[in-house]
Amino acid sequence: MERLAGRIMLLWGARRHALAFAAGAVGALALPPFGIFGALFISFTLLVWLMDGQASHPESGWVVRLRSVFLLGWSFGFGYFLAGLWWLGNALLVEADQFAWALPLAVLGLPAFLALFFGLATALAGLLWSDGLARLAALAFGFGFAEWLRSFVATGFPWNAIGYGAMQAPIMMQSSAVIGLFGVTTLAVFVFSLPALFGTRRGLAAGMACGIVLLCAHFGYGAYRLSTTTADAGEGTQTIVRLVQPVLDQSRKLQNSDRAAIFEEHLALSSAAPAEGDRRPDIIVWPETSVPFILTENQDALARIAEVLEEGQVLVAGAVRVEYSSPGSPPRYYNSVYVIDDRGEIRGAADKVHLTPFGEYVPFEDWLRDWGVENLVALPGGFSAAATRSLLSLPDGRTLYPLICYEAIFPHEIGDDVGLSTAILNITNDAWFGDTPGPYQHFQQARLRAVETGLPLIRSANSGISAVITPAGTIVDSLSFNQKAFRDVGLKEVSMPSWSDAERQTHFWLIEMIMFLIAVTSRNGFNFRRN
Incomplete structure (x- = not known):
């Protein structure tokens, strides 16, 4: 040596x-x-x-x-x-x-x-x-x-x-x-x-x-x-969460003509019968931007969701939200997650706070656009960021702490209000990166947020890896990368003592x-x- x-x-x-x-x-x-x-x-x-x-x-x-x-x-x-x-x-x-x-x-x-x-x-x-x-x-x-x-x-x-x-x-x-x-x-x-x-x-x-x-x-x-x-594994209430992993090619999601079929594929995975002897899911989770149109402007889509959901079921889905500050003003788009009940009513929403540079917005936009630099996501003006993070309240009173896409890699952005939540929710679309190390790296980093906060993690990804994670970072059950399927997973609503971020x-x-x-x-x- x-x-x-x-x-x-x-x-x-x-x-x-x-x-x-x-x-x-x-x-x-x-x-x-x-x-x-x-x-x-x-x-x-x-x-x-x-x-x-x-x-x-x-x-x-x-x-x-x-x-x-x-x-x-x-x-x-x-x-x-x-x-x-x-x-x-x-x-x-x-x-x-x-x-x-x-x-x-x-x-x-x-x-x-x-x-x-x-x-x-x-x-x-x-x-x-x-x-x-x-x-x-x-x-x-x-x-x-x-x-x-x-x-x-x-x-x-x-x-x-x-x-x-x-x-x-x-x-x-x-x-x-x-x-x-x-x-x-x-x-x-x-x-x-x-x-x-x-x-x-x-x-x-x-x-x-x-x-x-x-x-x-x-x-x-x-x-x-x-x-x-392990000693506490038998404690706490169990909720059945259905992870929907549609594995949709990103180029297909960008085609306007295929949006209705994409929506129906999500609904088909959501409405499939559970395995014999298993309970039906309480919560169904779709990945980031899984709804392929502006949901609030499509009442027929909300009606279809109501048809698919059974009584008491809730859909948590990633979608693009639009907002107008005043009549005639240009729209502002948000990368969001919705909570939708069995009547097709939107019961809650949370917007992404930390946007991805060049993916969801262009830094120094006026200057860079003169050089032909555009967003990967084709929206006029790109996405807008939420001023603060909102918790997602479910109809039964449980609360989810939403982290959309790569927000899950920032440990310091999880506030103290995470302790008010039942679980962390991470929805993402890693199909942009294909079968590369990227989705596996993203999954590992998201797992660490569960360990740091002492809360379980629900993760739904378009192409994978989707999973339910315990507060100790162990995988309860998961869907492998590029596995088009759903998985019904029992979520133990237990937490572990943890230090605050400060x-x-x-x-x-x-x-x-x-x-x-x-x-x-x-x-x-x-x-x-x-x-």
Whole structure:
């Protein structure tokens, strides 16, 4: 290991950045659908040795060295995000004649932008770099801060945060209930970097001891919390939820001539008889934008829903909602979810708060439209965002906390009022991305919201993955990707004690402070003084 570490430290120029790029790309193998846990150990070990190599050139000035470590982190991040997000380009091929020109921007441009955050992470670590265990603390501090920043800068995009690589199974997810996604990210980077100590030996014993303690705490707390969930499994009222997964090709949904047939396909899956001996569903859930027309302007559609629903049943469906501020004013469109009762009456609605850039609205619209940039969703002016998140009240008094599409990737956007809900509802349409890693990554991130809030999660996706998730992140039942079917799932209305988002953020910053103090009190290398 020492010989290998030495050779990597001596790399320079293009070979150094090529290895950093490759290390980041290998790390993406820890993400769904691959879930290779060891991949990030390889990635961060290589990154530490590459950082060590930069620190071994004290003859350059501090500005040059800081720029060098920033670019090193950028190369690492570019490899990680390119390998983990290439599938975004698939959405542009649905209407290739209009959007294929933007393929390089989605496949290369977004990873290049997100890689700036990893460049910031290594730059912060470089300012505190030393030898031994402390440099790993510096790297953990830098990545924790950068990933937290990535969750809200430029509307935020915390997709595939490093912490998800350490939370691939329910037993590995429970720590997020205490320290949140970014607390897990900070500690994960520290642990993933520990094998680098075998290449330099300094701090090896202390590092291995810390790693064993953190891993035991991570898995031990997970086992404890899962056992608590199992003990409570028999408690609570059970509701039968029917997940409808129509698996409609996105290009078909864009055709006006096929809308009536699409609507009837949803109704057919909703009205199908349950398996022999099973109870009929209480709640039927359709995916995001599953209603292919403006429902409030189509009374015949509401009448058909009333025909299909049996007494006491409720339909929860994604739809586009239109609103006029005054007669003659241009319409405002909202990506919404409706609650419809057995009489065909709309009993409640909630609008999406956090819209998808370039999918549902165009940032800097007036300027970019002059350059021909349009929404993927063809609506005049795009969608409008709701000012606040509304809870969905069902006729029987139960309440759902709605997260539409990629809103489920933002842990900080779930407010304290989530505690008033029976369950979290996530409806989405991942058919834009085809059979790629995207839907699997989205599903994993949605599961974490159940763990963090201590509430069950109901998820309905057009092409999958649809499931009911327990408050501990375990799957009660699910529909596989591209499986056109329905599934009746028993939802136990139980919750688990959980920390608030503010408390999780406090714990995250305490971890960041500890890592910073370890790094700053041990700094003796990477001298940034003027020569």
